[in-house]
Amino acid sequence: MEVVVQIGPQHLALAEPERFRIHTEGEKVVGVDVAVGYNHRGIEKLAERKTFEQDILLVERICGICSMSHPVAFVQAVEDIANVDIPERAKYLRMIIAEMERIHSHLLWAGIAAEIIGIETLFMYIWKDREYVLDQLEIITGNRNHYAWNTVGGCRKDITESQFPGLLNALEVVERRTEYYIDSFLRNRTIRARLIGTGILSHEDAVRYCTVGPTARGSGYAVDVRKDDPHLAYDQVDFDEIVLDGGDNLERAKVRLLEVIESVKIIRQAIDALKELPEGDLAVPVTGIPQGESVGRYEAPRGEVFHYVKSNGTFYPERVKIRAPTYANIQAVPSMLDGDTLGDVPLTIASIDPCFCCTDR
Amino acid sequence: MTALTAEELISRIRSHIGKNFIEYHTGRRNRVFITVKNGSHRDVARLFSELAAHLSVITSVDLGEYLEMVYHFEIKPLQVSLKTSAPKSNPRIETISDIFISAAWYEREAMEMMGLKITNHPDPSHLFLPDDYAECPLRRY
Amino acid sequence: MHPLLSVLVVPGLIFTSVMSLIYAGIYRKVRARMQNRRGPPFLQPVYDFVKLLSKDSIKPAKAGFFFTWAPILALASILIVPILFPIGGLSFTGDLIVVIYVLNMSAIMLALGGFSSGSAFGAVGGSREVTQLFAYELPLAISMVAVAVKAGSFSLSGIAAAQEAGGMLFYQLPFACIAFLTIIPAKIGLAPFDIPEAEQEILGGPLVEYSGYRLAIFTFANEVKAFAVISLAVLLFFWYSWWQFLITGVLLWLLFIYIKVISARVKTDQSFMFFWKYIAILGLVDLVRVVI
Numbered sequence: 151m152e153v154v155v156q157i158g159p160q161h162l163a164l165a166e167p168e169r170f171r172i173h174t175e176g177e178k179v180v181g182v183d184v185a186v187g188y189n190h191r192g193i194e195k196l197a198e199r200k201t202f203e204q205d206i207l208l209v210e211r212i213c214g215i216c217s218m219s220h221p222v223a224f225v226q227a228v229e230d231i232a233n234v235d236i237p238e239r240a241k242y243l244r245m246i247i248a249e250m251e252r253i254h255s256h257l258l259w260a261g262i263a264a265e266i267i268g269i270e271t272l273f274m275y276i277w278k279d280r281e282y283v284l285d286q287l288e289i290i291t292g293n294r295n296h297y298a299w300n301t302v303g304g305c306r307k308d309i310t311e312s313q314f315p316g317l318l319n320a321l322e323v324v325e326r327r328t329e330y331y332i333d334s335f336l337r338n339r340t341i342r343a344r345l346i347g348t349g350i351l352s353h354e355d356a357v358r359y360c361t362v363g364p365t366a367r368g369s370g371y372a373v374d375v376r377k378d379d380p381h382l383a384y385d386q387v388d389f390d391e392i393v394l395d396g397g398d399n400l401e402r403a404k405v406r407l408l409e410v411i412e413s414v415k416i417i418r419q420a421i422d423a424l425k426e427l428p429e430g431d432l433a434v435p436v437t438g439i440p441q442g443e444s445v446g447r448y449e450a451p452r453g454e455v456f457h458y459v460k461s462n463g464t465f466y467p468e469r470v471k472i473r474a475p476t477y478a479n480i481q482a483v484p485s486m487l488d489g490d491t492l493g494d495v496p497l498t499i500a501s502i503d504p505c506f507c508c509t510d511r
Numbered sequence: 512m513t514a515l516t517a518e519e520l521i522s523r524i525r526s527h528i529g530k531n532f533i534e535y536h537t538g539r540r541n542r543v544f545i546t547v548k549n550g551s552h553r554d555v556a557r558l559f560s561e562l563a564a565h566l567s568v569i570t571s572v573d574l575g576e577y578l579e580m581v582y583h584f585e586i587k588p589l590q591v592s593l594k595t596s597a598p599k600s601n602p603r604i605e606t607i608s609d610i611f612i613s614a615a616w617y618e619r620e621a622m623e624m625m626g627l628k629i630t631n632h633p634d635p636s637h638l639f640l641p642d643d644y645a646e647c648p649l650r651r652y
Numbered sequence: 653m654h655p656l657l658s659v660l661v662v663p664g665l666i667f668t669s670v671m672s673l674i675y676a677g678i679y680r681k682v683r684a685r686m687q688n689r690r691g692p693p694f695l696q697p698v699y700d701f702v703k704l705l706s707k708d709s710i711k712p713a714k715a716g717f718f719f720t721w722a723p724i725l726a727l728a729s730i731l732i733v734p735i736l737f738p739i740g741g742l743s744f745t746g747d748l749i750v751v752i753y754v755l756n757m758s759a760i761m762l763a764l765g766g767f768s769s770g771s772a773f774g775a776v777g778g779s780r781e782v783t784q785l786f787a788y789e790l791p792l793a794i795s796m797v798a799v800a801v802k803a804g805s806f807s808l809s810g811i812a813a814a815q816e817a818g819g820m821l822f823y824q825l826p827f828a829c830i831a832f833l834t835i836i837p838a839k840i841g842l843a844p845f846d847i848p849e850a851e852q853e854i855l856g857g858p859l860v861e862y863s864g865y866r867l868a869i870f871t872f873a874n875e876v877k878a879f880a881v882i883s884l885a886v887l888l889f890f891w892y893s894w895w896q897f898l899i900t901g902v903l904l905w906l907l908f909i910y911i912k913v914i915s916a917r918v919k920t921d922q923s924f925m926f927f928w929k930y931i932a933i934l935g936l937v938d939l940v941r942v943v944i
Contacts, residue, residue, distance in 0.1 A: 187639035268917030340916035473568035
């Protein structure tokens with residue numbers, strides 16, 4: 151006898167509204183219907199009415215956590231159209247804040263995953279350690295989210311010498327605690343029992359559905375914009391792309407936590423590079439965007455963020471197209487839920503690290 | 512194996528679809544923009560799927576007299592944007608969701624936002640907008 | 653002791669209520685401190701109870717007859733257990749059987765409350781509660797019968813007297829003791845076996861549609877159940893005298909809070925397999941040992 155359990159639009163396991171209709175027989179899932187659009191705000195239409203500089207602030211507010219993802223992708227596309235090269239210093243500054251955002255986003259996800267499987271202690275511990283990173287972001291940029299760090303041609307603010315020691319301290323704490331959390335996720339028997347073997351996304355499905363980010367890399371599909379399409383200063387720092395086989399929830403958790411360690415490595419190298427660079431301009435002055443089009447891509451914590459910007463020579467863009475990583479990954483969710491039990495559904499949906507407000511715009 | 516260059520890709524597409532190829536231009540950092548005639552975009556998509564392309568998204572653009580669909584692919588290391596257009600009076604473009612399964616949702620968004628008619632689409636219902644919303648918000652009329 | 657005093661004061665209504673609320677307060681404070689938080693004040697369960705009584709209790713249109721009666725019967729049935737404790741209680745021969753039945757009743761009332769909520773989440777929660785009941789009921793009964801046979805009596809006061817004479821039963825019946833202690837988290841809804849009340853998965857399970865005074869009664873029944881089951885464990889395996897009984901109860905409660913804080917929730921099929929494969933065997937081992 152088939153029972154339809156509806157998860158959403160309001161549900162304790164989902165931070166944002168989407169509707170999943172789960173068809174179950176007993177506790178086994180036999181079908182999933184996904185409906186999106188509950189958070190649609192018409193950002194693309196609004197972007198055509200604002201200037202390029204105003205659009206940077208607009209796309210920053212598509213989502214709370216992806217607040218370096220969208221601005222950097224957008225501003226890279228605009229800089230391509232205007233044919234400007236941003237200063238070296240600005241590249242490293244953008245990269246540091248971007249990697250810090252990756253760290254606090256992955257830690258947020260790890261806490262939420264722990265809470266969903268019932269071990270709220272780990273959730274409390276992880277979010278406490280996340281506060282160290284957020285404190286540093288507030289000291290450097292002035293805000294915990296929505297940093298307003300970018301402008302067309304470079305960065306708006308600098309990181310001063312006096313802020314480096316606090317940043318390095320916080321990174322050291324985060325690295326040490328993340329090693330402990332990796333250990334917890336891998337060795338605590340009750341956590342393993344929940345994560346292993348659930349929400350399996352096979353390699354073929356990961357490629358077929360064109361998934362991105364840790365969702366794809368946990369299934370052996372090696373896509374990472376930082377390696378494939380080097381932007382900012384990623385081709386000048388040394389880090390590993392974490393790709394694991396297996397495709398279940400535990401693999402995706404491992405990918406994200408290991409990426410936190412890699413991000414700490416990147417930030418340390420960027421700080422060293424910044425200390426070497428001479429004092430200079432943070433931004434190149436850009437007056438007027440000529441006619442043209444370009445594509446800006448950026449590796450957000452959730453995957454590839456894609457912006458297509460078309461300019462007709464006026465102050466306002468002709469067309470702005472925004473594609474968040476969850477827009478691609480959510481199409482693979484029915485394949486991941488196939489064969490799971492009802493108890494695994496919230497965890498599997500959370501394991502793609504969904505950001506539904508980015509999907510709906 | 513050397514990486515694919517823009518010129519190689521263009522010549523392969525040209526030999527594949529012949530005179531349906533309209534024009535192309537390149538941007539900075541390995542970006543390529545190709546325009547082909549309506550209908551032949553399916554052959555190009557099939558060629559891309561043999562090259563292990565990754566479909567990022569499909570954009571719909573209002574060009575005034577025409578409505579344009581831009582298919583964004585990544586064929587390492589190039590970022591290829593394939594454009595095709597149809598007149599506003601009869602905006603029919605065929606689907607590529609049988610070749611790239613994730614195109615289905617992007618085409619649904621194009622249909623509801625720009626008023627394009629994607630033929631042979633498996634599920635042409637509204638994606639983001641309410642089911643009874645009749646206008647096409649992204650059109651510039 | 654006068655029977656009316658036993659029922660109403662000690663170990664009846666007043667004593668049980670006070671101890672249950674103390675246990676609940678300890679639970680929330682200790683759990684918070686272990687999680688690096690400050691936690692609510694000790695009296696928070698009292699405040700919550702009073703606050704819930706003042707809220708609207710909305711009965712869904714599709715709710716059934718048991719929607720109001722399930723919490724009341726759950727509370728009434730679980731209140732019987734402390735009245736039988738041998739600290740001034742009304743113990744009688746065979747009251748161990750009554751205890752087994754009454755503990756069953758409280759779980760069934762929780763499931764009934766879920767089924768009569770008129771909500772898919774409540775129904776799923778109710779079915780999970782019944783499934784878990786099937787899982788641990790047999791090992792529970794087996795270990796309690798093993799204790800009764802060893803002590804030579806089916807009454808709680810008789811079991812207490814046997815331990816005062818012959819020593820605590822936990823080292824004489826170690827397997828039954830381990831089996832009983834493993835079942836306690838499942839019985840009172842603590843991790844790793846708090847599947848029916850899984851907040852994040854089924855929005856709170858059987859209690860999802862409850863509000864106001866009905867929720868207050870149900871929550872209070874759960875708190876009394878925690879106190880009653882822990883005290884029962886001390887009575888069956890660790891009894892020495894009435895003051896040691898109270899202290900060991902609190903110590904045992906702290907142990908289970910610790911286990912809850914470090915565990916995730918297991919899945920329904922995993923817990924079912926666990927109880928039937930391992931815990932039932934443990935209980936059977938001791939039962940066979942005492943019978944032969």
